[in-house]
Amino acid sequence: MRTRVYIDGFNLYYGCLKGQPNKWLNVHALCCNLLPRNQIDRTRYFTAQVSSRPNDPDQATRQQTYFRALATVPEISIHLGHFLTHEVKMPDAAAWRAGNYLARTVIKTEEKGSDVNLATMLLVDAFDDLFDCAVIISNDSDLKGPIEQVRNRFGKTIGLLNPQRNVSQALRPLAHFIKPIRPGALANAQFAAGLTDAVGQFQKPASW
Template sequence: MGVEEVGRKPRAAVYIDGFNLYRRALEHRPDCRWLDVRKLSETLLPDFEVVLVRYFTARVRFVEGEDPAAPSRQSAYLRALATLPAVTTHFGTFRSDRRWMAKSPLELDDDGSPRTVRVRKIEEKGSDVSLAAHLVCDAMDGLVDAAFVLSNDSDFVDALRIVRERGGVEIGLMCPSPSPVRSLLALEPDHVRHVRAAAMRDSQLPDRIADVRGVITRPKSWRARSTEAPPEAGFAPGSRDIRGCTANVLRITTGCNRAAQDLLPATKRGPMTTTFTSHAHREGRWWVVQNDQVPGAISQVSRIELAAGAQREAIAFVAEAVVDDVAVVIRMERPS
């Protein structure tokens, strides 16, 4: 990585696809949206010196039928980001267009043409191109030893490949989903990190921040709520449910991480560890692995020996648990 000084951590830059981060990890977690992206990057990359964080987004505007307060909340957040050292923001364009599109499922008129309806399409333009351009330029300028992209968008495959092959920089993924898409995994990145809810909750900005314009206040709807469920909800106080379970509720209790044994055929390896069973089957050159007890935990790996580690990360991500408390047994499905 070109690091010559003994004992110096390699320099890392993080490139955040703001809309992808929102859709994948923040849309249903309003208490995590007041996110300190620098602190999150340093938490996920303890072996690196994070010298630069670039945040790519577009300024949203009011759209009929949507939350009218959304633009003001985003404006407050962007002001808060501007107070962070070594964090820069980069803007694309927010578009809201009315257009005619074919109905889904497809319906045909008498003449055989598809029936259409008028819809409003909301999209963000330009941020992906800007991210890719800055990613390549920073690598070519020798600013970093490793470049991490926080996104699960396959559009960044070529830029990441150029950064490694032409810029001589290690590449990494900071995935806001349980598993990166196949095209990103096919790059065989040097580093993969998962953006879990626990890390985001531990990386929140102060509720009140001063800048040159005055005081920025965290939006009320983004403030943390109590995680303790009422007794009638069926949870023990302080417990969290594993999302993605399709049958009964599985509990991981804060402090002892004890699985409900009548609901889960998991065995204990130690006082803090729960063992899960996952099944792997081959799809082309990839192994697709899914957990039996937490169906939302799905991984894709190129080698079967990587399956257990990937599943531990995926289960911890979906369950919002500590990865060290998760053990996995892999069962391979042979083709018939």
């Protein structure tokens, strides 16, 4: 079955990678291992470029190194959204519970564009009849609309590889099949510690 994979990078990261030892993940290999009968010709990875923070000055460098690793796999394409950082006023949680609604000014960072980019490419690829089966790695209920259209309007098979413990109740009825992403599958789909691209040799980030 002609298959394309659409990965919500932040949903994957916060669902099963953050704080775990398997971040050096070859996402295409992961999908091929979990779906050995499917012919996966494209794995689309949707994310946004992070900025280093005072408490983690190497964050952006690690991400760029990971992008280099993904780019060594011809079947993977990276689609970037962006971050918005701005000041907002929000109530202090402890004060709120005590009945004091005094707001504090905080820095809020929001990732923008990844879900819209994923939905757009999912629909465009379906319209162009580039797959028989679309596999989505996300548990975001905001994707219900485009997934519903791909299934009902274009007659495509929908699969979910779930990065979180529970499956979204909005997405569950739309899937022809659902598979969890377990730690063993992540461990079996890691890049080699050392890789080479057109620029030269590079290594897995030391903290990973």
